[in-house]
Amino acid sequence: xxxxxxxxxYVNGRVRSRRASLFADEDYRKLIRMGxxxxxxxxxxxxxxxxxNQLGTRxxxxxxxxxxxxxxxxxxxxDLLDWxxxxxxxxxxRYLRKFDVWNxxxxxxxxxxxxxxxxxxxxxxxAGEIDDATLDRALEADTVxxxxxxxxxxxxxxxxESAYEEYEESGALVPLENALDREFYERLIEDLSGSYDLSxxxxxxxxxxxxxxxxxxxxxxxxxxxxxxxxxxxxxxxxTEYYIExxxxxxxxxxxxxxxxxxxxxxxxxxxxxxxxxxxxxxxxLREAESLIQFEHALDAALLEYSDTLSSIYxxxxxxxxxxxxxxxxxxxxxxxxxxxxxxxxxxxxxxxxLVIL
Amino acid sequence: MAEDxxxxxxxxxxxxxxxxxxxxxxxTLEKKRDGLIMEFMDILDKAQDVRGxxxxxxxxxxxxxxxxxxxxxxxxxxxxxxxxxxxxxxxxESKNIMGVVVPQIESSRVSKSxxxxxxxxxxxxxxxxxxxxxxxxxxxxxxxxAEVETAMKKxxxxxxxTKRRVNALEFKLLPELYENQEYIEQKLEEQExxxxxxxxxxKEKKEQEEREEREAEADAAADEPEMEQxxxxxxxxx
Numbered sequence: 155x156x157x158x159x160x161x162x163x164y165v166n167g168r169v170r171s172r173r174a175s176l177f178a179d180e181d182y183r184k185l186i187r188m189g190x191x192x193x194x195x196x197x198x199x200x201x202x203x204x205x206x207n208q209l210g211t212r213x214x215x216x217x218x219x220x221x222x223x224x225x226x227x228x229x230x231x232x233d234l235l236d237w238x239x240x241x242x243x244x245x246x247x248r249y250l251r252k253f254d255v256w257n258x259x260x261x262x263x264x265x266x267x268x269x270x271x272x273x274x275x276x277x278x279x280x281a282g283e284i285d286d287a288t289l290d291r292a293l294e295a296d297t298v299x300x301x302x303x304x305x306x307x308x309x310x311x312x313x314x315e316s317a318y319e320e321y322e323e324s325g326a327l328v329p330l331e332n333a334l335d336r337e338f339y340e341r342l343i344e345d346l347s348g349s350y351d352l353s354x355x356x357x358x359x360x361x362x363x364x365x366x367x368x369x370x371x372x373x374x375x376x377x378x379x380x381x382x383x384x385x386x387x388x389x390x391x392x393x394t395e396y397y398i399e400x401x402x403x404x405x406x407x408x409x410x411x412x413x414x415x416x417x418x419x420x421x422x423x424x425x426x427x428x429x430x431x432x433x434x435x436x437x438x439x440l441r442e443a444e445s446l447i448q449f450e451h452a453l454d455a456a457l458l459e460y461s462d463t464l465s466s467i468y469x470x471x472x473x474x475x476x477x478x479x480x481x482x483x484x485x486x487x488x489x490x491x492x493x494x495x496x497x498x499x500x501x502x503x504x505x506x507x508x509l510v511i512l
Numbered sequence: 513m514a515e516d517x518x519x520x521x522x523x524x525x526x527x528x529x530x531x532x533x534x535x536x537x538x539x540t541l542e543k544k545r546d547g548l549i550m551e552f553m554d555i556l557d558k559a560q561d562v563r564g565x566x567x568x569x570x571x572x573x574x575x576x577x578x579x580x581x582x583x584x585x586x587x588x589x590x591x592x593x594x595x596x597x598x599x600x601x602x603x604x605e606s607k608n609i610m611g612v613v614v615p616q617i618e619s620s621r622v623s624k625s626x627x628x629x630x631x632x633x634x635x636x637x638x639x640x641x642x643x644x645x646x647x648x649x650x651x652x653x654x655x656x657x658a659e660v661e662t663a664m665k666k667x668x669x670x671x672x673x674t675k676r677r678v679n680a681l682e683f684k685l686l687p688e689l690y691e692n693q694e695y696i697e698q699k700l701e702e703q704e705x706x707x708x709x710x711x712x713x714x715k716e717k718k719e720q721e722e723r724e725e726r727e728a729e730a731d732a733a734a735d736e737p738e739m740e741q742x743x744x745x746x747x748x749x750x
Contacts, residue, residue: 331632389625446638494582
């Protein structure tokens with residue numbers, strides 16, 4: 155963790171102008187009525203102009219939109235890391251490391267399946283902390299072992315190295331991918347536990363407390379998703395292996411017990427002081443529905459509710475920056491969902507109901 | 513063609529044997545055809561059900577993957593798919609339905625549990641799980657449909673062949689054999705009649721000859737006393 159001077163005022167000033175260029179709700183309503191080519195044209199006249207023009211010769215249709223969105227997202231998030239310093243950098247980087255995890259996973263999967271480096275490269279989202287040179291070197295690796303070795307200067311190396319043995323035994327990527335995700339989630343909140351009592355179910359005050367509360371929600375929701383997926387799958391898996399430390403909703407033994415009883419697991423989430431009310435309607439649907447998708451949709455919406463409160467309460471803090479990161483991610487997800495939804499022939503109402511979170 | 517057959521008794525016997533065999537073969541093939549049709553109807557019902565399920569599964573899988581592509585992004589879905597290198601295994605055995613060898617396809621490692629799909633559980637979502645599950649179900653349906661439809665096609669081909677054989681026996685071979693049989697029988701009867709007539713003629717001719725012979729002898733006998741008389745009276749001048 156970096157303890158140098160932090161510059162939240164400067165970063166927030168830059169972020170405010172970036173936030174202003176985000177699509178408004180009425181833009182989504184316009185996009186919902188357009189086809190993929192219309193959406194691409196609309197993007198060409200917006201913030202995404204450079205990426206659409208740059209990628210227009212290589213891709214077309216919704217692929218062009220998706221790659222342009224990813225590239226634009228990477229550019230913005232990379233800028234955030236460039237601007238921020240000290241503790242602010244550390245707090246932002248914690249969250250943006252999810253893109254490092256994404257990139258490492260993508261490279262490992264590509265090398266595992268002998269995909270050409272240029273094809274793997276197009277799927278990378280260079281928004282994390284790992285520098286481009288390291289990613290480029292990893293793209294040229296011949297084996298998964300080489301990839302693990304190339305990332306030896308990153309925080310993920312130890313986790314990858316200890317999971318590598320299991321990967322060699324099983325031949326499946328699951329241990330490596332799980333190790334990466336666990337490392338990301340556990341490092342999200344690492345060290346912050348010294349400042350905040352994480353066992354509290356009620357949020358404390360201050361911008362970082364709000365930030366911690368958001369990260370706890372992220373971890374809790376991830377644990378809840380995984381627990382429900384394990385409970386639904388009926389697979390003989392050890393739930394504690396998938397438990398992520400740092401949340402307030404479950405402890406390890408509780409999760410282990412609840413996974414065996416699906417109804418009790420849902421009751422446990424419903425009874426939670428922090429999330430019960432927020433997720434009540436989704437939980438009711440979850441009890442009735444076969445699919446977890448609606449519940450995941452509700453979790454995403456609940457996380458975004460957090461992000462809205464983050465920016466309004468402490469406008470010059472890491473919370474406001476995180477709020478912008480989430481808003482940008484939401485924009486990318488919404489545009490992609492609209493374009494893909496239109497491509498596969500979903501109606502406007504279906505896209506609005508099932509995909510877009512406004 | 514009946515005219516090509518030599519109308520001999522040996523051929524008639526051969527043709528009668530062939531008629532007997534063909535009639536028995538025709539009966540057996542008819543029973544086989546009817547049996548195959550009944551089996552085919554059962555398989556057809558099953559194939560229609562399987563087709564319906566396959567179509568439903570395909571729609572469901574498409575819907576799930578479209579949702580996953582929309583919400584997670586195409587890149588994420590492709591990435592999750594790339595995390596699995598192992599392919600399902602398919603083994604084929606065969607079973608016999610009324611003499612028709614149809615395949616029996618056994619599949620393994622199609623439906624996978626959450627930890628067998630290659631991608632990490634902690635960083636993915638239920639959308640990807642559901643899309644993967646829907647495609648596993650679709651693959652199971654495709655394998656079942658392949659088994660049932662191949663059996664159906666083979667049965668159909670066999671029914672067609674059997675029907676052709678039954679028809680060939682019924683409308684071509686047996687009528688020809690009957691015609692040949694009739695032809696030979698007629699010819700033989702004709703020959704018999706000719707033979708009888710010939711024998712009758714020979715007999716008549718023989719009798720005629722005998723009669724003529726006898727008459728000649730009688731005439732000769734009548735002439736003999738006159739000669740003797742003339743010899744006994746001598747010639748008056750000597």
